[in-house]
Amino acid sequence: MDFTPTAAQRRVAVVGGGISGLTAALRLHQRGYDTELVEAADTLGGRFGVAVLGGRQVMTGGKNIGRRYTTFRRFTAELGADDYESFGYNASRVKDGRVLTLDSEKRGQTLRNIRRMGSSRDLARLAAMAARIRLDDSNRFLGSRYFSGVSRRHDRAPLSTFFGRELTDSLIRPMVIRNNGAEPDEVYPGTFGTNLAMLLDHYDQLAHGIQPALDAFAARVPVRLGTRVTGLDIRDGAVRGLRLAEGDGGTEETVAYDGVVLATPAYATAGIVRSAQPALARRLADVRYFPSTVVLVEYDRPVFDENVRALAMDDGPCSNAGSYGMQERHIVRYTYSGREGRLTDLSPEHIDKLTGEVEEKLVEHLGAPRAERVHTLVKHWDAAYSGYVPHHPSFLAEVRERVGRLAGLELAGDYIQGVSIEACARSGSAAAARLTAHLSTPRERA
Ligand SMILES: Cc1cc2nc3c(=O)[nH]c(=O)nc-3n(C[C@H](O)[C@H](O)[C@H](O)COP(=O)(O)OP(=O)(O)OC[C@H]3O[C@@H](n4cnc5c(N)ncnc54)[C@H](O)[C@@H]3O)c2cc1C
Structure with a gap:
């Protein structure tokens, strides 16, 4: 006989209190699951980096919110914490003694300044990519069809060899340093769309920072802070729970869950899945x-x-x-x-x-x-x-295939669709949708 427990009878955990996990947990909670968010730190927010400067709360991490950040903006709107103020993409650099300003609010001036930065061949290449991003929103994120093609054709060599020296030094390097903390010889052409998409957006900031959204979230979804996840409890090829350690050197306990989203950076996810899926852990550890x-x-x-x-x-x-x-x-x-x-x-x-x-x-x-x-x-x-990694689309396919072998496990995080707050929020939302589909599939009663 078929029986499907109601969503409220299903207990799910989301690991990680950054934007990837917050989005996943809110979605699962909204779909009626008994949801718990587990976070190793004593506060929510992860790389929003909430801290205090001279008595006022500040954000030391991600804080610029693009006008195209639709998933993130929906998240803050649902929490009633969406008071935005304009910030723009405003970055100047000094070239031959002149200050060149790239400002998303002043498109004409920005285009003139970009034209001063490279050869016509490079600028044509850049313009073609920008056109693809404008035409199709999926090109803002990792794994899109167009940038998968770029990856297949060009990821044998790093981004530093894709454009000429002049454009690389004056425009490409500041972009990848800003978005990936990396040099152009440490990232690959197939992931460059995520960087260019950032340049093509307009930016706002939350007028009161992220804390009001975090508070509203914690008032709705149960949160377990100061609790590190050390491993998965797997039985019969399915996730049955998590191994949790409270505080520093706290004793471990196994807690039962029907489904789990790991919304942690790739290296942390590798640590959690290592004993259950060593090959998946090794692949995740490749992400730089x-x-x-x-x-x-x-x-x-x-x-x-x-x-x-x-x-x-x-x-x-x-x-x-x-x-x-x-x-x-x-x-x-x-x-x-x-x-x-x-x-x-x-x-x-x-x-x-x-x-x-x-x-x-x-x-x-x-x-x-x-x-x-x-x-x-x-x-x-x-x-x-x-x-990321070179040949990111093949990496994603391999990770998806290996995760698929563990029923009830889903992954989210900055290495899946991109590092931007929007890409992380999308990865969290997508993981919640996949877990919902899995949990709502009718099962046979034993
Ligand atoms: C300085 C800086 C500036 C940035 N500026 C911008 C910007 O302006 N705009 C933009 O779009 N993006 C920006 N970014 C990028 C963006 O902020 C991040 O990519 C994004 O916040 C990452 O979110 P996440 O949820 O994937 O990871 P995180 O925020 O890192 O969250 C993961 C959480 O998992 C927890 N965790 C890890 N391991 C475990 C475990 N074993 N058990 C339990 N919990 C665990 C961690 O403590 C952490 O809280 C910036 C990033 C930085 C660092």
Whole structure:
């Protein structure tokens, strides 16, 4: 006889309290499943990087929200925390002594500035890719048909050889450093669409940060904080639960779940699935991650003006210095990423020295005023951004096939559709839809 338990009788877990997991858990909760979110840290948010600077809450991680971030915007709207303010994509760089500004609100000026950056062959190649992205939204994310073709044809060599030197240095490098924390010789052409899509969007920020959404989420969906998932409980080829360890060195317990979404970075997911599926763990461990350090400094007066709100730099460890918000131009966010920006010395003396060096550049190139520092906050991630793998579509197919062997398991995260907040939210939403389809399939009563 067929019997299908109601959704409320099914207990599901989502592992990871970043945007991938938050989206997956909210969807499953909305579909009526008895959902629990399990997070190793003591707070939700993951790489939104919620922290405190001089008594005010700030975000040290992802905070720019594209107008095309439809899945993420639906998530914040459903939680009643969708008060956005415009930020724009505004990045300037210095080329031959001139400040060139790329600003999504000023398309004509931006196109003129991009034209100064490379050969006509390269610009035609870039324009063709941009046209594909504009025509078809799926090209904004990893795994699209068009970029799978690019991957097949070009992923034998890294992105550094795809465009000429001039365009690579002046435009491509700042883009991949910003989005992947990687150098052009560390990523591949097949994943470049995700970078270009970021350049083609307009950006807003949440006026009150992500915390109101996190609070509204925790008021609806049960959350288990400070709990690390160490493995899967597998019986008869299906996931029956999770092994959980509470706090540092806490004792392990096995908790029963009918379905699980692992919404963790690839290396963490590899650790969780290793004993059940060693080959899947090895493949996931191939995904590269790159570090980043973000230093937030509050000054006694605005440092940027309204026209130039960020300066990308390629001659030193700091890759980008930008104002925290359109109005909060007295708070500067210094990002250290890329090969030279992989900081190992995070001592206050060293951070102080590095900050002083960039402050001089802002004065020299932008005529910024000499402002006094009031508060400083340093946040370092060993694995800030995914740089993916070459031949990403084959990687995805292999991962999907191996995950399919474990009924009741789904994966989400930054390595599946891309690192952007939107790509992560889409991966979470898609994982929830697949788990729902699996759990609602009628079963035979034994
Ligand atoms: C400095 C910085 C700036 C960025 N800026 C932007 C931006 O402006 N716009 C944009 O679109 N994107 C931006 N990004 C990218 C984007 O923020 C991230 O890719 C995205 O937030 C990742 O979300 P996630 O849920 O996949 O992973 P995470 O946020 O890392 O969440 C994973 C969670 O899983 C938990 N976890 C891991 N292992 C376990 C375990 N074994 N058991 C239990 N829990 C576990 C972790 O503690 C973590 O909370 C930025 C990223 C960084 C680092």
